[in-house]
Amino acid sequence: MTVYHSTLPPNSAGNQMNDGEFYRLAEVWTIAIPLIAYSYYFASKIPKGIPRLLALFPVLFIFLLLPLNLRSFHLCGPTAFFLSWLGNFKLLLFAFDLGPLFSSPLPSFLHFAATLCLPIKISSHKSEIRRNGNPIVLCLKVLLLAIVVRLYDYRNRMDPAIVSVLYFLHLYFGIEIVLAVCSLPGKAIFGAPFEPQFDEPYLSTSLQDFWSRRWNLMVPSILRPAVYDPTRIITSRAFGRRWAQFLGMVATFVVSGLMHELIFYYFTRAPPTWEVTCFFVLHGFCMAAEVAAKAAVAGLWNIHPMVSGPISLVFLMATARWLMLPQLIRNGVVDKAIGEYYAMAHFLKGKFI
Template identity: 25%
Template sequence: MYFHSLQFAFFLTVVFALYWAVHQHKWARLGVLMVASVIFYSMWTPLPLLLFAVATGINHLCIKGFRRSQSPGVRKTLVTVAIVSTLGVLCTFKYADMFRETLVVLLAPLGIHVRTEPFGLLLPVGLSFFTFQAISYVVDCYRGEVQQERTYFEHLLYLLFFPHLVAGPIVRASHLIERFDDTPSLTAEEGGRGMYRIAMGMVKKLVIADVLGSGLVDPVFGSPDAYTSAECLVAAVAYSFELYFDFSAYSDIAIGTAALFGFKFEENFNRPYLATNLFDFWSRWHISLSTWLRDYLYRPLGGNRVSKPRALLNLMITMGLGGLWHGADWRFAIWGLAHGAMEAVIRVWWWVTGKPPKEGPMAKVRAGLGLVATFTVVVLTRVVFRSPTLEHAGEMYARLFEGSMGLANVSTLVWTMLAVAAVSHVTPLSLFHKAGELFVRMPVPVRAVVLVLVGLGVRHLTSVEARPYVYFQF
């Protein structure tokens, strides 16, 4: 069940009505959310829900154990068991075949036989997001950042809550499970803002992302040799906008949907293509993942509190593993390591010269050059991210830098969507907020008419078949 489907609109309407009918009673409203989350996920396949329930059960028992233990050794053992078991699920179902293929290549020259047939394990939708959120909750409980003990039911609902389960954002305990005891409320203004956010997500996904993907990105990346270098360049830029508008659309709809049930999710994007360096980019892109990597991987490794060489190593490890999180293919690790290497160069440069001042006669020039350089790096490295194999990425790079001209295969609709994407990305956020406030102040019947017109406009502007969200594969 996709967020941008009529099926989801009907589903959300029913769940919304049931939830607010019983919202005064904690277990009734949580029961509605649990049943809704199970139904939502089961629309793909229900089998992974059993896996999620078992993994959550192990974590829950470990949390109970280290909360009650006074022994540091026992506490460390239990939190380790919880983290290793959770990562074990991720590695088994997502990376088993990748590890098998790697061993086949590495051990074959030594005459050591390794299974060549794929394991063929089902990859649960949203497993990576489930894993990272599960680990964050265990660690937060271990650190004492989550004080109140929760039931297994609440723990499981926190992980399965349908707005964020499939493709994030990764929600911290303070924004969800710690709100379970609060009797929710929803004003007309809050409901209007939630609906506005959902509508914005629909437009981003169906009008911009899907048109760019089907109109140019997919055909060019599928057969780069059939296109000119200029067309490959436009396709690479279009892919970066497709990825942003596709994923930020999902986050918008997730945030808006959660708001309709009285929960406030943190923002997941902040105009990332206005970043002036890669550190700035990663503080704006997929913020819930970036902060997770910082808080649960980079800082526990020592962060930048250690020697400078070790800090650079920590940075490379974090970016490499963050890249690999995106998919069971070493090209994702290479993509992450490429970003890590460039961030390491930037950090060394800052150590030598000091960070440049944010104000002064040259500040705007540096910012402009940094923006162009950062966007160029992001676009070019994403060729590896988008290509199905490293060999295919090599073909795309070769065609990209060949120097052939011509843009005959870029349609007017694609050019229009690229222009809309670029302009909307640089538009001050205050204008979007003002548009949202205007929508909220409209009478309810007028809002309904506006939403219907948006839906009809989306249908009229594009005949593109609805596509899955890009981050569903992760």
């Protein structure tokens, strides 16, 4: 993989994060809030199923369009993830009285809106304390992200493999920090412990462990009832339980790949190359094969986690470097993100120092 060398002026990428962009962000959410109110006060009164889905269709469509009003990496990305991805899938489930939005009786509007828009899931174990909820750990990850961003100044002198590792660290720390910060309003509203968005993915022992139990857990919690379960139930009669499970996993990764393709389009505004979709389809087949292999040798032979874990992480990074990073690099998304970090640091320095 060729390392991307920035051709942008020092602050040009950061100029996306300006007063006009924050004004557009306010416009986006000014449009989104009435749509959420419509879903709560009107669509919820319509019988579940196709009638309610049709009533929600305008909301689903507009949620897909709203992120197109934003250009900055750190404002467009979360908005697209919360509305176009999680929000739309939560509403699709809600149309059939499923998912986190549905309860009987319906919760307050504030609870409904927070559940719809924020990356939160109330923990079933209220006394549970997770590493991810530790503010000291979160502050440490903020510090590590700052170090990674600073190291980007020297990437032209680094081996491409090391630069790729910096990109992966940037991706992990950046997403986890943003999701943790964005979940704070939900914690204030609900006053209940939330399940973590991440559970130390670098400790994964397999692909199944990584994708199902450690990485960006809001996504599998939504895709499982929206894609995996329906696919498995529908195909089990024709293909049997084992093949239905396989098809459910692959279908889930296909949908995830398509949604990532959409998110990448919001970032780049470039025609899709389908590399990202291929990445997730590949991992869908590999994870399904891994699950089948585990079932076949259960009780006979087990790979020690100290071996399977590093193999899984190396496979993840190698395939991401092959199929995911190139699109972000050649379209300047990495430079845009770095520029916005420096613009933010410059702003804070001017205000407080």
